[in-house]
Amino acid sequence: MSGEQPGAEPILSIRNLFGRIAGQQVVEDVTFDVPATGVTALLGRNGVGKTSTIKSVLGLIDRSGEVRLAGERIDRLPTHRIVQRGVAYVPEDREVFGTLTVAENLRLAERDRMPRRDVVASLFPDLQARLEQRAGTLSGGQQQMVSLARALVNENRLLLVDEPTKGLAPRIVDEVADALAEAARTTPILLVEQNLLVVRRLADRVVVLSSGRVVFTGSADELLDDHDRVQRYLGVHDEREAA
Numbered sequence: 001m002s003g004e005q006p007g008a009e010p011i012l013s014i015r016n017l018f019g020r021i022a023g024q025q026v027v028e029d030v031t032f033d034v035p036a037t038g039v040t041a042l043l044g045r046n047g048v049g050k051t052s053t054i055k056s057v058l059g060l061i062d063r064s065g066e067v068r069l070a071g072e073r074i075d076r077l078p079t080h081r082i083v084q085r086g087v088a089y090v091p092e093d094r095e096v097f098g099t100l101t102v103a104e105n106l107r108l109a110e111r112d113r114m115p116r117r118d119v120v121a122s123l124f125p126d127l128q129a130r131l132e133q134r135a136g137t138l139s140g141g142q143q144q145m146v147s148l149a150r151a152l153v154n155e156n157r158l159l160l161v162d163e164p165t166k167g168l169a170p171r172i173v174d175e176v177a178d179a180l181a182e183a184a185r186t187t188p189i190l191l192v193e194q195n196l197l198v199v200r201r202l203a204d205r206v207v208v209l210s211s212g213r214v215v216f217t218g219s220a221d222e223l224l225d226d227h228d229r230v231q232r233y234l235g236v237h238d239e240r241e242a243a
């Protein structure tokens with residue numbers, strides 16, 4: 001957890017964001033900030049629009065509204081320009097190149113002149129032993145490590161990470177959370193996460209969506225300590241049930 005400086009400029013500022021998929025409104029007038037340090041968790045029941053919100057920020061779906069990265073408007077930029085400005089995306093379902101090796105997957109992601117291979121090696125020692133293995137033959141947890149490593153090999157200003165622990169065994173969930181905690185020491189993260197134990201461990205702030213709209217913003221502890229709210233917004237009693 002980090003102490004946010006009061007009044008510090010947010011790394012991401014979202015105002016009145018709308019997103020559409022196939023003519024359907026899936027993000028409706030969403031407004032929130034991501035502070036310049038720590039982890040902000042984007043929460044909500046299945047299908048409320050968490051992934052669509054991230055995709056709207058990145059310009060991966062049709063969107064309107066105002067999005068600023070450290071004060072600079074990015075809502076009219078194409079996705080590759082947003083990524084070039086230092087926004088990394090770790091999509092849901094990993095999306096590694098299955099027929100390529102781990103090393104090839106990592107090399108393709110290198111954007112900086114001095115890629116941070118040492119950071120990746122120390123965060124994911126297991127991958128170092130598997131550099132020549134085809135990514136499609138890795139376990140789900142190992143593929144998630146590749147997906148995270150592809151983001152962390154570059155220096156970023158913001159990480160957008162979508163459900164990184166989905167479907168993983170508890171021990172692997174801990175490893176992924178360890179890597180995110182380490183990454184968050186230097187880079188702010190907007191994290192979509194269903195596992196509330198992970199949210200409790202990593203997140204400073206939470207933003208809760210319902211039907212494409214923001215229904216709660218506040219500290220992670222404020223939400224998670226309020227079991228009625230957790231039940232109402234997330235459909236589970238507490239973080240143990242959600243895990």
Ligand SMILES: Nc1ncnc2c1ncn2[C@@H]1O[C@H](COP(=O)(O)OP(=O)(O)OP(=O)(O)O)[C@@H](O)[C@H]1O
Pocket residue numbers: 021022024026044045046047048049050051052053
């Ligand atoms: N490609 C698509 N075509 C049509 N509808 C879509 C598409 N992708 C998402 N949607 C719809 O948009 C809405 C928001 O989906 P989204 O994936 O953003 O929700 P989510 O909160 O991330 O859900 P989950 O937690 O289940 O991943 C849902 O009603 C979903 O069915």
